[in-house]
Amino acid sequence: MLVEAFVLPKADLGSFVAKLKAGYEVIGPVAKDPEFVFAPIDSAADLRLDYDTTILPPHKKYLVPPKETLMTFSGPATKTGEPAAPGKQLLFGVHACDVNGMLSLDKVFLGTYPDPYYKARRENTVIVGLNCIEPCADGFCSSFNTGPGMDSGFDLSLTDIGDKYVVCVGSEAGKALAAGLAPAADADRIAKGKALRASQEKIERHIDTDNLGEFMHQNVDNPVWEDLKERCLACGSCTNVCPTCFCFAVKDQIDLTLAAGERPRDWDSCQYLEFSRVAMDHIFRPDRAARIKQRLYHKMTYFAQQFDGSPGCVGCGRCATYCIAAIDPVEVMEDLRDDPGEEKAVKLYTPPDKKVTPETSPWEPQLAKISAIKQQNYDNKTYTFSFADPAVQEKYTYDSGAFNEISIFGIGEVPISISSCADVKGSFDHTIRAVGNVTNAMDKLQVGDIVGVRGPYGVGWPVEKMKGKNVLVVVGGVGLAPLLGTIKYIANHRDQFGALEILYGGRSPKDMLFTDEFDDLRKIPNTRLLLCVDNCMGMEWGHNIGVVTTLFDKMSSKPDNTIMITCGPDVMMRFAVKDMLGRGWSPEQIYVSLERRMSCGIKKCGNCQIGPLFVCQDGPVFKLADIQGLPEAAL
């Protein structure tokens, strides 16, 4: 169907912009010698509509500002939810790549757990796009159909056809802004089409998108990545200037009262070593080559896998423009295509289809009071919590294996799995090891103290699928915490499950959790509990010595009609899974719980990604068959 279109003579641009300024703060491209940036303008005279590209993508700069406060607090009293009402803003002259970049960011911020801050800004932002009749030097937008012209995402779009612009209407709001303009004649529309086709033909840079996802997955081990590692400075500029990069870091700030402060988010980058850092300085992606790969894979395929096929790269070319080491995705992709890895069957990832829209801000922790603390071993305690608001507690349900984000205001949040059984009403447990700033502060808390809790998040153990089947639990160290609730659920509903066998390994007897509950576990009908430690450290130990896989020869579980659930350190699960597959178990019957830096829990901050997975929402419990063979999954 024909899009409604008008014409704006260039001579009238000044008055048109003046009219827009009456209703909006107008933000447009201005010079910042020798580059361009989007900034508020006083009049059309400030505009540089001949700009090639801007340092930061305008939609990202004005919809997800580099720093934004998520909540404020004073002691345990918090204030969240309502973002300061952003004024009505109008981005004037946004190129097609960035309009499409914004549509991709919409998927991230308006998908599951919609971000209230982004949403408020987005709803108060009008986009006047500018189609590119002269391609920029580094762009390759036509490869992803994200330029030089735009099809959607704008309220109005302008196309320069000489002495005037063709103004296309993309929304009701846009139509209102076009009131008073003369309708476009056929000749104007034809001139627009001709200008954009000519522009498209002038684009010399292309990425071959044929079978892109499969192709990328076949080239995980291509030597190209090691070469890039030698060049990449790990400076993170590529991610900062990217119109679809959305990752951010959250760290509480406090004033000198040490009690009041705020929780801001700042743009983060997967190129930084500490991006995947968790307590005890464990870093999940320490290798620079792996980090470069993560970014380019995310652009070329993971983003599309995660967000309904939306492009993770819109071909704006900024990452190439601003890379000091001149790493250019077009060249990288050419190098890969020139010397591709072996073609092999590839399975792309499809995340679980779910959209959660909570009534309150997903950033708002609910206050919860500690009602009991139990020392588990030398560095672990189990805390029992109840929400301060009984109505919140009443409504609170969770799947075993899911986690909460626990807040200590002034320090931050940590994702901790729930260790109580979902049958328990009125309270819930977390078993926590004191290893980082938040957990060390937890360690000092007493019964009656208040913390913040957001959750529950994530996919738990497949309890429904386990019904009618035997269950094998393979667990290492503190991995018992996210499994204990499920074990207790099986005990409470014993007739619904077959045989239960628990293989539990720890580093040493003093590292094991819930030791005083072992006798209760043994008393569960039709249940075996096998224990082992890597080293008994001279302590009395009447059980096996060795890693947990050494218990496999002693177990009675057989692959038939059994589901294996496992949680422990990555390395333990890797060996356990490999061993079990060797014993004839199928990836369809093995479930693993993965751990990454699940900083936000709601698929926003990006810290917990493993290849195309968001551990926080797609997991943390995954069926092995769903993730086997994926890059980075390591299982």
Added chain:
Amino acid sequence: MANPKVAFFKFSSCAGCLLNVLNIEPVLLTVLSVIDIEYFVMAKRDNHHGPYTIGFVEGAVTTPKEVLELKKIREECAILVAMGACACTGGVPSIKNFSGMNQDQLTKTVYAENIYDPFLASIPAKGIDFYVKVDAYLRGCSYDLGEFVELIKRALKGEDPLFRPHSVCNECKLKENVCLLVSKGQPCMGSVSAAGCGALCPSLNRQCEGCRGPANDCNAASLAKTFMEDLGLSKDDVVRKFRKYAGNTPEFSKGAEAAL
């Protein structure tokens, strides 16, 4: 509860970092209400011996006497903070380590023979963590005052300040500065240097000199190559850049070595 006791010490350096402490005027009185400064020779007459809760040390260690003093300070301070580039990485004094001269030659070159004194006995300039365990670092020449106050707050709460040592480029891009290297061809060190300064120099149109030392997992060798091949810097210039503030660090050493 008594306020934590704080001390400020100085070794071989320009004293700018100690002076900088007094530049926190907007919050100075508030800070002084939560800590007691027990030892600060530059700022007060009445100084007291340890033990102290937090000890801030400015300066590189360049004499055997300083090593002994530093070890004593370590014993007296629950939390020891390296304050500024010299204490963190050796800083500007560490340039001498790469002069190619031995200590005797250096002494004779720098000091006239008739004023030589055993007091001048000097050793290679090192950051203080070469000799003692350091609990936190305030990087930069001089350090960022915001980080100084943040460190005090976190220390009072018994937390790790978790300063994020990623590149200056991050803070520079967030300010949407024109890239001095890419757009203006200047040999800016921001891409390999640790942020926290708010990209202070590039924001004022001055290239980053790397005073805060290396960013996490930075790739100095690659930047050295860019300096030489794309910007036409001489080997000597590149080596000097990487040995100006943090030549002692393995990361920046790689930058200098890539040029040699």
